Amino acid sequence: MIMRHVKWGLTVGLLMLALGFLGSGMTALAKRTDQTVTFGQLTAKNPKRLAAIRQAARQQVLKQAKVKGASKIEAVYQVKLPTHMTKKATLTVAGLQMNLLANRFKVKRITIPYSRLKGKVVNRYLPKANRTKRVKTTKMVALTFDDGPDPKLTPRLLKTLKKYHVHATFFEVGQSVARYPKISRAVLAGGNELGNHSWNHPNFNQIGTAKTVSQVNRTNRAIYQATGTLPQYVRPPYGNITATEGRAIEQPVVRWSVDSRDWAYLNSRKDINEVMKDTHGGDIVLMHDIHPQSVAAVPTIIKRLKAKGYKLVTVSQLLNDHALPGLQYFGAHDYRTTGK
Template sequence: MKRAKWLFASVVVAVAVLIVGMNPTGAQAKGANRTVTFSQLTNKNPHRLAAIRQAARQQILKQKKAKGSRVKAVYQVKLPKNMAKKATLTPAGLRMNLLANSFKVKQITIPYAQLKGKILNKYLPKANRTHTVKTNKMVALTFDDGPDPTLTPRLLKTLKKYHVHATFFEVGQSVSRYPKISRAVLAGGNELGNHSWNHPDFDSIGTSKTFDQITRTNRAIYQATGTLPQYVRPPYGNITAAEGRAIEQPIIRWSVDSRDWAYLNTQKDINEIMRDTRGGDIVLMHDIHAQSVAAVPTIIKRLKAKGYHLVTVSQLLNSQALPGLQYFGAHDYRRAGK
């Protein structure tokens, strides 16, 4: 009888240990690891796998505390494209083994926060999972062609005053001239995106030169801020499918074009945006025109009066934008080149 009780108690303890080692939220308990394939992590979605590669590049640079001069080299590191390859879920993040590379990094662990919206929710801790958001009262303001040494700081003061965050798509050659302003953009809680090195039409320069434009700007932004930009906005909105595949970053377009560059008229900018903007829209403006920056306070106040929440692109898209796809609004996306 005593032996039966002892066996029963042993089974209970073993089951308890097993339960403790399993985390029902999907996160890995301390000391517990789980091997998974990229097919499982992404549900066989190549765009999700490209997002993992994007996060891996950032992690390699961070782990090596690499200088900006090494950004181009990180795109030469061979990262997984085969869905059958495996990685490990650990308490700290997704651990990946790397092939021999110039960084001499054999293994990286990508924090789960960097994989939010990129891998399936069930493989993420609760704190890093995406949840359904209502976008009918959300609008993302975006500003192209900066940073400008005078106007961008003025705009940042306006955003801070009204407790609003926006997304800035910056030109690499300007970032290299005014890195402190790019840092200030991020310090204010805003987002930075890549808007090419010197604003060419990608359709006219081809895939190779387009890739160089993007990587050169990524280098400038990384040099200025210590982080790679997540998004790309192609000048004039032009990008081919091949360029989208090569870039391996989500492409952000717009659903409301203020055409502020054409008007250079503050009241006209206000009228155009207030007439056309609806919930879920991405609004295109520029922070290199004084008239546009002057219009922003009134635009913010009027949109707020209508009940709109002004958010970053990441917030509007619920952190689920993926490489190879282009996004026009909260619920409007398609493959690059279409």
Template sequence: MKFSKLIMLATVAISVGTAATEVHAAKRTIANSNSQTLTFKQITGNNLHRLGTIRQLTRSQIATDHKLTGKQVQYLMQLPLPHRLTAKNFTLDSQSLTMHLTKNKLHVSIAKIPLSKLTGIILNRYMPSNLRYKKPTATKQKVVALTFDDGPDPLLTPKLLKVLKKNNVPATFFEVGSSVIKYPQISRMVIQSGNQIGNHSWNHPQFTKIGKARAMHQISTTDAAIYKATGTLPAFVRPPYGAINESIGASFDRPTIQWDVDSLDWSYLNTPKTIKHVLTTTHNGSVILMHDIHPTSVAAVPSIIHVLKKRGYKFVTLEQLMQKPLLSNYQYFGRNDYRNL
């Protein structure tokens, strides 16, 4: 695996000054690589969270590049991918990270992950300058992320989507596979409306009580349902009840999204109480947990959005909230609050 020498950058000569700049950039890149055979240990800084993220990006890229059946999507979690940071089975160039796969049931030999998806995952010195991770600048802007569990619901989810669109608010919907398979058109609406879908299991068991094998089956079957409905694999997992352990969490190679504001909408089933609780407990950087399967919960959303905006909050995606790539085998509760499994 030789790091690309980026010869093309040095041969494009629009002007003498431009050519000189590009040659300098190419030489610097070559010097950084030092013509070495790179390893995962080098490009990730010996970071297992980054390696797990690359494994999942490999699965997602295969799902994007190939039209897979439901069974093939379920197999992705069993796809033989490197678990050692010294593995030498990838190629890195100026455009992509190419994974060279071992023999597998999908008969796929390579997966080319664009470098644009790897900012903050591959160390900056191995990335083009325009794709290097930059620490966010300090801001006084207060931010919050909305998340909704247990859908999709054929009536309430579309109603909620209209509210979010009207107020220009993004959200992440953690859906259960048994409902996605019934209402795939609603899941498509979620994506088409500019929101994200996360995996919330097939039928909402507590993972830590059913064991690793059954938990993996819950995740993989829901992956297949969401893929069939939307053409994409969910990037995040939220375990039912927030119950997770290291063994189960490591098996799906994705960030685990928890929360730090539980609306208790499922307990109150009362719109004014839900509104009051969320407004009382939300703070800068919060991940708010709600549900799009209760009429009282959906009815509470317009007021929650209105008041929080009036208080100076901006509603953002999970990535924007965290201000960095979300990595596998971490639990994310809110901004600056992420923990090992």
């Protein structure tokens, strides 16, 4: 009996000691993470990084306000978000905590998960799991598809991507998203990315900044209503966008470095030859999922690129999550100010 009491006492003592260490560890963690920082510190005083934080904040406002429809999407762009580097936020266990001024959503405080800030905030302020690391893009290629969703061809393309264990990025037209929301959801469900390609494909350079912003926001609204998430990227129709428009929409612009010219050829063999002739590591390939010839060419393109040792990835993977508003991206290491 004495030995049992001794063992029990030792067990309890060790347990209490362990809990003590755990408690002190948790306290230390809390002290390390509940840290007040300025946006200047978080962004290394880079205004484009701050714009990326605002972009992530809008998504979080909608999530915390539990906005399900599209009626309040326009209002999220009216929420006052930080524009000055001296403003402060708090690093917490759950994410970056920001206080908000009075707004239509009646949300006083948001906490943006660190996963949404990867590549946008200076690495040292992020948990290790959410920090970016250097990636070798010499054997990476991003396939992108414009102008969908198409009710027949996009599902066929999604089956091909799934078959070959490949993910791609789709830049969709808002009016088609509104017509076929189920397909847009299927794009994301397959592990692919979904971007904004305007509402009805006008040339932004010919319609002016106000109408360009309306085109982008209207499509963002349609994509949010269909999927419950705002798209990160915009691809302007014909690749045309001014610097003023780029600043106004506050989303990274994704262009391309390889044009398959599938829209001109409407010939699967020519599509395949064009892509294989021009594609190298780090490239963003432009195709369309509204032409049957283009969709028919994809299996061969995938197999031939893989045979050359290329890994086919999303735009975010190719850019290592570093895409920022105000910049346009042509490839893994080719980016410029939007409109230049």
